[in-house]
Amino acid sequence: MSGLANATRERGLLAPRAGNAKALLRELLRLLDDLAAGGTGGSIDLMSMPFAQADYEEMRDVLGVGAIDARLEALGESRVQETRYPGIWWVRHCNEDRETVAELIEVCDVPSILRAPAADVVYAAAQLRQVLEAQARSG
């Protein structure tokens, strides 16, 4: 897929600019203001936008990369990066064939995919308890 994607990028898709990037950045600013004021922020689904390659790259340039770069292994790799602006996160989900299945920009204190799910925590506690008890028994 990457080979094809590169080929399409070279084919002149760099040139056209649909102008969506600026509108989206304004929307992100609005959500960030909301989050700063104690609200819930929000998310923007990039896959449903008619993006030209140049718009995508403009978004990347403006938002940049921040302090956190998390990689998640769950039915394929997912990448969660905080951008230059704390509170704006770039989340990209890929499947096991390294194809992008979802790409979002989340405005929140931490994306929900990074949080440990409550049921998993309960299960983890039970597992750890078992391991420690087994250790104690064996000496």
Place this chain on the structure above:
Amino acid sequence: MTLLSFARGIALEVATMVFVLGIAWRLVGILLLRARRDHSAARRHDAWKGLMMTATRSWPKKEFIGASGFVEAISYTWHLALFATILLYAPHVVLLQNVVEAFLPFPVVGRILFYWPTLPAGMIFFLASLSSGLLLIAFAHRLINPVKRLISNFDDYLSWLLTLAPLITGMAAYMHVGGPYQTVLAVHILSVEALMIWFPFGKLMHLFTMFAVRGVTGVLFVRKGAAT
């Protein structure tokens, strides 16, 4: 067969046939009429000045602007906006190219004859809405003004309706409102076909006759020695 394929297919063909038949009928019918022979001598010999009346008489003289200037201005504006909408919108130009390609033995003629720059779609939409708005104002004027209302007939009302309908349906199609796009597009094409069928049989023929009539009147005035 969907409404769209009907509109683009047999309806278009029938409308074109009626249009061509009607125009030929009326133009040939006018051109073959006998002109009354003028046995007197020409007072002036610059007949070309008479032909120029096509242009010079296209705007009211100073004395009459007060009475008719407003209506003339509205009328010119909606006409020009309408022609711009028809001729400067890329999908329409593609259609015109195709019409010529379909009927001339050398398809490339279509590309050469109908190859001019087009306006962006947003500007066309503005011009179409301007034309529609002014058409509605003109219609209101026709109904309110007692003289105009008295002399208006079926031809006037139908011609107005069939001119407005393609504008409104075209804008609806562009905005994707009023139903599924294919249906709205089909209705737009059918409205144009209705206009084509009515065109030769009413006052819309002024498109062909108007300029010639002004020129002929001018030449006759010049022969009589009248000022132009």
Place this chain on the structure above:
Amino acid sequence: MIPITRVGATLDELLAQRGVSRRSFLKFCTAMASMMALPPSAVPAFAQALAGARRPSVIWLSFQECTGCAESLMRSDATTLEQLIFNLVSLDYLDLLQAASGTAAEDARARAMAESYGKYLLLVDGSVSTADGGVYSTAGGKSNHDVLMDAAKGAAAVIAVGTCAAFGGIPKAAPNPTGAVGVSELIKDKPVINISGCPPVPVVLTGVLAQYLAFGRIPDLDALGRPKAFFGDTIHDRCYRRPFYDEGKFAKTFDDEGARNGWCLYELGCKGPTTYNSCATLKWNAGTSFPIQSGHGCLGCSEPDFWDAGSFYNPIPVGAWGSAATVAAAGAAGAALGAGAALLARRHQVEVEKKS
């Protein structure tokens, strides 16, 4: 491959069994919601609903088809996110992938239908032949038509996968020798969801199944029976080349300067404005590209009768003209009428002159 797991388990239980973490499930739901054009804020509710859904039985019937639809959907047996939904439904009968064949396969199908009578989902690809009693497409001695009507009796809903099953597709193109029709023309008493496209975008089917599993109901359908979530917008409305259309920048021929600059393909026959599908947003091969991005106009393959809608390279405004002869004849006839009218008028003029 396709595991055998008991029908009736919830998705939650199945995931836990398969060792799929909750994070993976949440990721799957995020991706699904994105494909289904649900807002990101709807993901938690969607995830919760899907987690509690019960695994339905699915029966897949193939009729007059090229197998492109099935291939499009099943090209990979890795547990990618899009395929997860297929591994979670109980695919009890699919002759393309199952090991059994012949009477054993037919028996399996009959058994599955009996066990889940009234509750199974019937997926169909390919059109159904109806001419001459449907003899032009049969399997195991039974015509497609009979198999379909029999299977539909116990189905909760029917999903017509691909333009052939939805609207008749290429077998229905003129002259349609087999009398091919779409499924919805034959099944009137069960809900039919049309997932058209030649082939359909794979994730549309998984999205519809996910929606059915999560919310337990048929998604909102448009006038042609297609889910509005995926077929609500035209390609034109979501095309990344739309700004060029609005500016009037068109490619005139393939590989000219306009084409190389990625300008609009309207003049090269793109049917984007009259075609409803999600290719422009979901694209193909997991978001790699779609025809317009690759430089070719949309064929309109998710619309009925697109094979008979004129050339793929004629732009939309172009009429389906008959011949120049008819119009020329009309012109000649008009001229003759005009001459006749003029002749009468001239005679009248002469009379008037004589009188005066």
